Amino acid sequence: MSGEGAPILTVQDCRGLRVAVIAAQWHEKVMDGLIDGSLRALKEYGVEEPTVLRVPGSFELPVVAKRLADRGYDAVVALGVVIRGGTPHFDYVCEAATMGLTQVSVTTGVPVGFGLLTCDNDEQALDRAGLPGSKEDKGHEATTAALATAALLRGVSGPRR
Template sequence: MALSSDSNTLLDLSEIMHLRNGKVGIVYTEWNDAIINEQIAGAKRIAEQTGNTVSNLVKVPGCFEIPYACKALYEQTVNDADGPNAIIAFGAVIRGGTPHFDYVCKAVTEGILQLNLTLPVPVIFGVLTLDNDAQAWERLGGVHGHKGEEAMIAALKMIAMQNNLQ
């Protein structure tokens, strides 16, 4: 089982502390809102700590709708100077007693993959795929780190990577 502490460079903020154009949009679900609210809070903490911003917050009903909303957010802000240069997708899918979990997880994963191959801004996969509610809290400040914070770190590092390629 992978732990955040197994990859110290992932959590190193030094390369993004001087990034000042980090505008990150967040697309998030209404389902499992206590979990999602903590993911967003973690992302905002890192943005504030590094002097970057959350430029947009877009709410969708569930994880299946995330890829559409990410694409719509990009298309609506492409000519906006304050639009995001990265997007984070936050959601939490908790396994139930039917195969619905598998279908939703596969759809959102493949949707975000397609966005990363077609949009000129990175889309960070912040969707938690869980067997139970307790696993979420292990990933939101527990033994598995804080996935909301890690998603923002990944978004800002991807923006820095893009800046370095230009």
């Protein structure tokens, strides 16, 4: 199971952080679970009024993440799901989205929560979506990781300019 060995994160005070959640529109049921998990984490850690935006698909996550990072957000959470099919499309979209989100985070210094599910089938995606009966809640996990990193960076360098 992919969640085995996951750390228990200590999240510092996140009040006052500007956080955006970007979610793809494909696979509505899975995405609804990921978004719910993300919003639950934001509420638990004191983030008020997050920005939530929907993009057509996972391929579009990096360009929107970059724009938000450039606009002063303290953290961005990227949520999407790509399910393997019979063509190389899966490989191209997964690699482009992953590399793009990594580039956004490294070049801007803004943490990007990586909530992109890359699954072989619908069952795997549903099992990670944080829905009733799911084994994992990747929306919550990605958001918690982004918040923990943003809070850490705020403590290291003061507020972002």
